[in-house]
Amino acid sequence: MSPSTLVFVEEREGELVPGSLGLLAKAAELGGEPVALLCGSGVRDLAEELGNWGAARVLVAEAPELDGPLAQPRVDVLAGVLERGGYDTVLFENSALTADVAAALAARLYAGVNWDLVDLRMEDGELVGERLAVGDTVLVDVAWTGEPRIAVVRRGILDPSAEGARTADIESVDVAVDERSTRVALVERSSDRSQKTSIETAEVVVAGGRGIGERDNLRLLEELAEALGGAVGVTMPLVDRGWYPYAHQVGQTGHTVRPRLYLACGISGAVQHRVGMEKSGTIVAINSDPTAPIFRYSDVGVVGDMLEIVPRLTQLIRDRGLSA
Amino acid sequence: MRLCVCVKEVPSSLVSLRLDPDSRRLVRGKGRLNAPDVHALEEALRLRDEAGDGEVVLVSMAPEHAVDALRHGLAMGADRASLIADPALAGSDLVVTARVLAAALERERPDLILFGWESSDSGGAMLWAAVGERLGLPVLSRVWELRTDDGTVWGRRQMEYGFDVVQAALPCAVAISGAINAPRHPSLKGLVASKRTEVDRLSVADLGLAPSDVGETGARTRVLGLRRPPEREHGTMIEDDEHAAEQLIEHLIERGVL
Numbered sequence: 161m162s163p164s165t166l167v168f169v170e171e172r173e174g175e176l177v178p179g180s181l182g183l184l185a186k187a188a189e190l191g192g193e194p195v196a197l198l199c200g201s202g203v204r205d206l207a208e209e210l211g212n213w214g215a216a217r218v219l220v221a222e223a224p225e226l227d228g229p230l231a232q233p234r235v236d237v238l239a240g241v242l243e244r245g246g247y248d249t250v251l252f253e254n255s256a257l258t259a260d261v262a263a264a265l266a267a268r269l270y271a272g273v274n275w276d277l278v279d280l281r282m283e284d285g286e287l288v289g290e291r292l293a294v295g296d297t298v299l300v301d302v303a304w305t306g307e308p309r310i311a312v313v314r315r316g317i318l319d320p321s322a323e324g325a326r327t328a329d330i331e332s333v334d335v336a337v338d339e340r341s342t343r344v345a346l347v348e349r350s351s352d353r354s355q356k357t358s359i360e361t362a363e364v365v366v367a368g369g370r371g372i373g374e375r376d377n378l379r380l381l382e383e384l385a386e387a388l389g390g391a392v393g394v395t396m397p398l399v400d401r402g403w404y405p406y407a408h409q410v411g412q413t414g415h416t417v418r419p420r421l422y423l424a425c426g427i428s429g430a431v432q433h434r435v436g437m438e439k440s441g442t443i444v445a446i447n448s449d450p451t452a453p454i455f456r457y458s459d460v461g462v463v464g465d466m467l468e469i470v471p472r473l474t475q476l477i478r479d480r481g482l483s484a
Numbered sequence: 485m486r487l488c489v490c491v492k493e494v495p496s497s498l499v500s501l502r503l504d505p506d507s508r509r510l511v512r513g514k515g516r517l518n519a520p521d522v523h524a525l526e527e528a529l530r531l532r533d534e535a536g537d538g539e540v541v542l543v544s545m546a547p548e549h550a551v552d553a554l555r556h557g558l559a560m561g562a563d564r565a566s567l568i569a570d571p572a573l574a575g576s577d578l579v580v581t582a583r584v585l586a587a588a589l590e591r592e593r594p595d596l597i598l599f600g601w602e603s604s605d606s607g608g609a610m611l612w613a614a615v616g617e618r619l620g621l622p623v624l625s626r627v628w629e630l631r632t633d634d635g636t637v638w639g640r641r642q643m644e645y646g647f648d649v650v651q652a653a654l655p656c657a658v659a660i661s662g663a664i665n666a667p668r669h670p671s672l673k674g675l676v677a678s679k680r681t682e683v684d685r686l687s688v689a690d691l692g693l694a695p696s697d698v699g700e701t702g703a704r705t706r707v708l709g710l711r712r713p714p715e716r717e718h719g720t721m722i723e724d725d726e727h728a729a730e731q732l733i734e735h736l737i738e739r740g741v742l
Binding site for chain 1 (some may be wrong): 508510529533577578579582583601602608610611612613614615616618620622623624625626638641642643644646647648649650651652653656663681703704706707709710711712713716717718720721722723724728729730732733736737739741742
């Protein structure tokens with residue numbers, strides 16, 4: 161039997177998060193009519209767009225408590241919708257907000273939650289999730305015991321698809337936020353809340369890791385990025401050291417990027433980095449260690465010293481007037 | 485102020501971590517404290533020391549061998565440790581783990597519960613939200629900077645776009661981000677004291693739960709099987725013989741990237 165899927169669509173600063181739209185296409189692929197749940201304040205207009213991405217129906221929950229990215233009020237909304245029945249599966253795309261929503265919902269309903277999924281499929285009428293484990297070296301098939309089944313998909317894995325575009329029925333759901341769920345207050349918002357950081361929109365990302373050695377060497381990456389009209393990305397250790405802003409961090413705890421060209425310079429390539437960039441078009445790795453894991457998922461690997469190769473690349477690109 | 489820190493034992497390196505094909509469980513072997521949990525512990529010790537009084541209690545659901553990892557936490561300065569070690573717990577999933585930890589934490593009645601960032605062996609960055617929900621406590625997650633004052637806790641919270649500031653009244657659960665402090669090393673005095681401190685053992689029954697509530701029977705998820713993921717095709721390799729940059733550029737032109 162096909163699942164009755166409720167898709168939690170995330171809204172961030174007036175925009176729909178693309179990966180959560182990708183969940184609608186996945187839900188349609190699993191069978192049945194995907195229903196989207198959109199929570200927020202003043203999000204009714206966005207709800208109209210969801211049919212374009214395959215939602216058959218959109219439930220809109222609007223309340224002042226849903227204005228900021230806080231988990232608890234959303235758990236109340238979801239629990240209310242699920243209590244009224246009709247859904248056996250809830251899909252989320254992982255984010256700072258949804259991870260907390262999904263886990264708290266699971267605890268409240270005592271429901272199974274599988275996370276970090278890279279795909280979902282139906283097998284003999286049963287929903288199966290695929291999860292990469294142990295540094296992405298093992299693929300684990302996971303399932304749920306009982307309903308609802310809560311699934312959290314890895315960020316940036318699913319693409320939105322306009323194939324199932326239609327006009328969705330939109331209905332408001334009553335929001336009853338428990339007093340207990342309003343005890344976390346948002347007292348200050350980040351000054352920069354743009355949906356996309358420069359590295360998420362750039363066609364080229366020149367990224368550096370621990371192998372750059374010294375902070376000053378970041379300049380080499382900036383020069384190459386500039387020559388290619390791209391942006392600089394960095395791995396978590398460099399952000400932790402305070403060498404570069406978080407807005408440029410690529411990876412599991414940073415941003416997911418999908419540029420046409422990704423140049424990994426002095427990055428060994430741990431899984432935490434990989435999940436943030438593996439969907440890039442062409443991946444180039446420059447590393448002095450021929451056994452670095454990054455070479456296992458690069459299209460072109462250069463074994464050598466990035467501190468010598470990167471400036472030469474910049475020079476050649478400038479001299480020959482090349483562009484990406 | 486009583487501060488509880490939920491800690492986990494993880495393998496010393498990913499190399500010693502494997503999935504057992506028969507039980508389909510992660511075989512972790514003996515390890516150390518999950519590094520992000522050590523940062524959470526450091527935050528707790530700092531808050532206790534700044535307040536001038538209070539108690540830091542480690543709480544862990546893990547096999548018996550995790551006791552040595554807990555002793556490291558005691559040596560750093562934690563006052564007590566509670567280990568929920570019970571063979572019945574093997575195969576527990578997230579909702580079961582949250583239920584067990586919540587039952588153990590309830591006995592402690594902490595003002596603040598601290599969690600580390602995701603554990604390095606499974607990447608499940610969400611346990612705190614489930615524990616907070618079970619205890620009916622507000623949760624601040626992904627916190628990069630933590631402050632408490634007169635019963636209120638503030639966290640600078642890392643979001644996809646930058647940092648928000650969130651606030652709640654104690655009691656509260658806080659999940660910190662990995663690298664917000666420099667954890668202290670155990671002192672010689674701490675090491676000696678940690679050997680003398682008894683680690684409390686809790687069984688499933690001590691927490692008022694039946695063996696069928698936990699482990700595989702209590703779990704709401706299950707593992708069907710393990711496979712090797714499809715290998716990505718190996719790319720072209722270039723050895724640097726002074727001309728690597730030129731060769732790379734030619735490749736990228738050929739591929740139509742430049």
